[in-house]
Amino acid sequence: MYLGIDLGTSGLRALMTDAVGKPVASAEAQYDVQTPHPGWSEQDPGDWITALDQAMAQLQGSPGYSDICGIAVAGHMHGAVLLDGFDQVLRPCILWNDTRSAAEAAELDAAEMVRDLSGNIVFPGFTAPKLLWVQRHEPEIFANTAKVLLPAAYLNLHLTGGHVADMSDSAGTSWLDVGARDWSEQLLEAGHMRRDQMPDLVEGSAAAGTLRPELAVRWGFGTDVTVAGGAGDNAAAACGTGVMAPGQGFVSLGTSGVVLTARDGFRPDPATAVHTFCHAIPDRWYQMGVMLSATDCMNWLGRITGQSPADLTAGLGEELQPPGPMTFMPYLSGERTPHNSASLRGGFQGLSIATTAEDLARAVMEGVCYGLRDCLEALRKTGAEIDSCLVIGGGSKSAYWVKLLATILNLPLQLPKDGEFGAALGAARLARLAVTGDDPAEVLTAPESAMTVAPDPLLRDGYEAGYAAFRKRAAELT
Template sequence: MYLGIDLGTSGLRALMTDAAGKPVASAEAQYDVQTPHPGWSEQDPGDWITALDRAMGQLRSTPGYGDIRGIAVAGHMHGAVLLDGSDQVLRPCILWNDTRSVAEAAELDATAKVRDLSGNIVFPGFTAPKLLWVQRHEPEIFANTAKVLLPAAYLNLHLTGRHVADLSDSAGTSWLDVGARDWSEPLLRAGRMRRDQMPDLVEGCEPGGILRPELAARWGFGKDVTVAGGAGDNAAAACGTGVMAPGQGFVSLGTSGVVLTARDGFCPDPETAVHTFCHAIPDRWYQMGVMLSATDCMNWLGRITGQSPADLTAGLGEELQPPGPVTFMPYLSGERTPHNSASLRGGFQGLSIATTAEDLARAVMEGVCYGLRDCLEALRKTGAEIDSCLVIGGGSKSAYWVKLLATILNLPLQLPKDGEFGAALGAARLARLAVTGDDPAEVLTAPESAMTVAPDPLLRDGYEAGYAAFRRRAAELT
């Protein structure tokens, strides 16, 4: 048995799989995000430990639970957990969607060689600018910081007693030489950090330590349970969906939006605002375009109209319609790819006295798909091509939205059959690899497809024109 832990922004999910990789049980536990000031986003790492214990308690009655041989953690990236010399947490974790360090990110991004070595623009959500902010605004805490861990690495510390992190997660710090797959002395100096403040690095599919005996006893496990390096959440999702080779990719139509593809070499192009990170297996990388608000835009519309997203879109049916009269710019929380702007904001254009809530919902869906098309075009500028693409995330349950997305991307999209294929499964697969040393190509496979949704040839030109208009409007805003 193997255990994959998905440490999400709003909750933790634990998934058990059998020796062949088949899911057998899962459990979830929720926690809150604190926003003490506008633009701030923080969490108490102790809440993650409590959630993990609750999840393990739920799984304990599962047959085979005591036979777990390997564990791996997939975590939300970029967060900063600051520890003193006794591994005590010094302040709440600053999360990936915290935008307080805009000035520090711009300063680092303008520093010579930072983009070349890290392979990326320094975004405000990345880890390095957060530490510069702490140095300037909380100098006593900065002076007492002995280690900085990402959220998944903090759980690794809890599980093993070791400061250990995987390369896919560490690639999002702006301290890692992503091509060389090691901490970079020049990047650390630029960020006012030292190598001894960093965790040890391992590949995501390699052993990172052994489960602490006291936890093994408390949870009812045997001895010598291996804890793998794990992964950042998107790399783990790529492992769960089998996106390992060039040409393979997935689109995540979730709270945020992601277009991700695997690469067999280091091919950065920071000017595109594409993220170029290490994959969770050796000698592989992945690239992704990220939009900060995807289905969250529909959730927002639901809140202000007092209707559920399902009610808002019920009248659309499943037959794709031509582009609507209202345009929506989906920048409710700023944007990463391709605009790299924390201050960019969304809006509607083309409203009239006749506009209905359904018109707004249709415009939101179209705007999100246009934003994902921006991500795809940015990936193509790096030389990436996606031949095979899965669509995952909560929005993929809407047949209309998937048809719309396929048409706007002009790509056939494969809908996986119901089941496990996300970050928790990817983490469980990494745990298996760390224990068995199996060939990743035989373990990190794609899920069975339920159907393929093709672009609508009759509406493709209309949506191509709609995308061109969207790009012009975005250029005006930026």
């Protein structure tokens, strides 16, 4: 039996699978994000430990629970957990969607060889600029920082007692030579950091350590439970959806939006604002375009109108309509791909006295899809081609939104059958690989498809014109 832990921004999910990867049981626990100032986003790492204990308590008694022999963690990327020499947390973790270090990010991004070695623009949400910000604004904490761990690596520390991180997660720090899959002395020096402050590196499918005896006793496990390197959340989702080879990809209509494809080599193109990261298995990489607000845009609209997203979109039905009269720019928290702007903000164009809440919801859905089209076009500029594409995330439950997305992307989208195929499953699969050494190609397979949603040929030209208008408006804003 294997355990995959998905450490998300708003909650932790634990998934048990059997020896052949079939899900057996799952549990969840929630926690909060703190925003003490505009643009700040922080979390207490102690809340993750509490959530893990709660999830494990829920799983106890599940069939096969005591036979768990491998564990892996998938975590939200880029977060900075600062530890002193006794592994005590010095301050709340600065999260991936925190934009306070925009100036530091721009400074690092302009430094010699940073883009060449890291393979990426230094985005404000990445880890390295966070530490420059701490150095300048919280110098005592910076001086006492002995280790910097990503969220998943912090859980690895809790599980094993060791400072270990995987390649896919570490690729989002701006300290890793992503092509060489090792910490870069030049990148560390640019960020005023040292190698001894970094965790040890392992591949996500390799063993990172053994579960601490006190946890094994408390949870009712054996004495030799392997903890794998794990993965960043999107790499883990790629493992769960079987996105391993060039041409394969997925679109995530989640809180943030992602268009991801696998690559068999290191082919960065930072100017596109595409992310180029190590995959969770050796000798593989992946690239993705990221928009910071996807379904979160609909959640925002729901909050200000006092209606649920389901209520806002109920009148649309399932039959795709032509483009609406308004354009929505989905930049509520800035944007990564393709604009790399923490200060960019969203808005509606084309409002009238006759505009209804449903009109606003329709415009939001279209604007999010246009933003994901931007991500797809940026990926294509790197030479990536996506032949088959899964659609996952909470927004994929809306038949209308999926039809709209397929038409705007001009790609057939495969909807997986109900079941497990996300980051928690990907983590459980990595745990299995670390224990058994099985062939990743036999383990990291795609889920069965429930249906394929094709672009609407009658509305394709209309939405192509809508995308052109969206791009024009984005150019005006940037």
